[in-house]
Amino acid sequence: MNSSNGVANAKVDKYQAHDYYGVDDLLTDEHKIARDAVRAWVKQEVSPIIEDYSERAECPKHLFKGLADIGAFGPSLPEKYGCGGMDEIAYGIIMQELERADSGIRSMASVQGSLVMYPIYRFGSEEQKMHYLPKLASGEYIGCFGLTEPDHGSDPSSMVTNIKEDGDHYILNGAKMWITNSPLADIAVVWAKDEEGIIRGLIVERGMEGFSTPEIHGKLSLRASITGELVFEDVRVPKKNVLPGVKGLKGPLSCLSKARYGIAWGAIGAALDCYDSALRYSKERIQFGKPIGQFQLTQKKLAEMITEITKAQLLAWRLGTLANDGKATPAQISMAKRNNVNMALEIAREARQIHGGMGITNEYPIMRHMMNLETVLTYEGTHDIHLLITGMDVTGFNAFS
Ligand code: TGC
Ligand code: FAD
8 A cells, every 4th residue: 555655654564574675576477486386395305404414515416306397407498408498587586495495506506507508508509409408407417517627717718628639529638626516417518728729618428538527525615515626638529519609718608697697696595594594583582681683783783684685686686687688798797696695695694693602503504504605705706706897897997907
């Protein structure tokens, strides 16, 4: 019910406390169906086990099948290839609901959908699409994406992994580092330089001689996600495994745009979970004879959290509408990835404080989210790299060269 000046008479609480500006009203039925299905799956399959897997630093790999069944792999790619055929907002919301559980679970879907299926869809031959995409969408194949190298992270254009022609094959040499899902992967989309120094994308299959995927141990972040290396020692890759549709760094960077977009949404999920836990705790925990939520300093924390979440939701939603129209620029995506991940990390830190000592235990999800978000702040382009992308966009000066 609106008053004559457009200000609602009713309190905001007609919306869920977590949707302060009613972003829900902007969603279509299809978005809501997708969101609710993922939310229900997460509640049943992920929430009960995630703390345990994270503590043991083990990837719950049985969830790949469930992720496929809920359409989390390539939700906005065409149905013709076994994918969801939904829009970019549906894709974003699915990532949000997955990351509400754990950034590592969202990573499983981001890599498979945006970094493996998307390059095959966008740059692959029809034969490659028909062969790989349905298997990846259904979870029969697990994929990974190899761009980062031990000595070349933020600056992938300096990569040294390379291919040399040999008849109807390329000989691949080099190594990739920090590769999500690599130890489990059936295929890897790998970026390497040809003899002219031009970056090409190749599909490397497990079992090719000279190809190995050692696991990286000792991660204190993203512990429920498996990470490894990709090592190539004279691997003979058939020429038909090269992605014909792209040459140069814009190939992998286009895939990153797709994945960064999903992370901008996903981070909101982690922030919501921390906020939700802190809000509940602030009403239950009594100190000095009253709930800690009655103290102004606690209210300041919670009020700032929901303000930042709301801003991030609106940023993501608008980015989604731009993406649906094919108008979201890489720089706009960088801004949203950087802002929303940093927002989520700050909220995790504040939520931890509201939980006092309990906040450092695994009774609550806060520390797990906080540790995960340290990775999310760094991968897919670090916090500072995205700042410089925005800086370059607004000034026209390139700080990288
Ligand atoms: P630069 O000269 O700026 O660009 C080279 C070409 O690429 C185009 N381009 C993009 N295209 C699409 N999307 C983007 N985001 C793009 N950014 C640039 C650009 O227009 C140009 O095209 P053309 O036609 O002129 O050739 O390249 P640069 O070497 O100066 O690098 C710029 C920089 C630093 C921004 C870029 O290298 C960068 O983004 N670095 C960060 C690296 C990164 O994000 N690595 C992520 C690895 S994958 C990962 O972390 C997965 S985590 C998975 C999970 O578990 O979820
Ligand atoms: P560096 O590039 O060495 O950066 C170190 C520091 O220097 C950062 O603070 C950075 O911001 C700063 N810096 C660098 N250059 C500049 C500059 N020009 N100006 C100012 N500051 C600068 N990669 C993949 O290819 N595939 C994956 O699946 C994948 N999964 C990952 C999973 C995990 C758990 C992690 C931790 C990483 C993953 N990555 C993956 C790699 C990730 O993308 C890189 O870690 C990231 O791009 C940063 O590279 P780096 O770690 O080498 O840091």
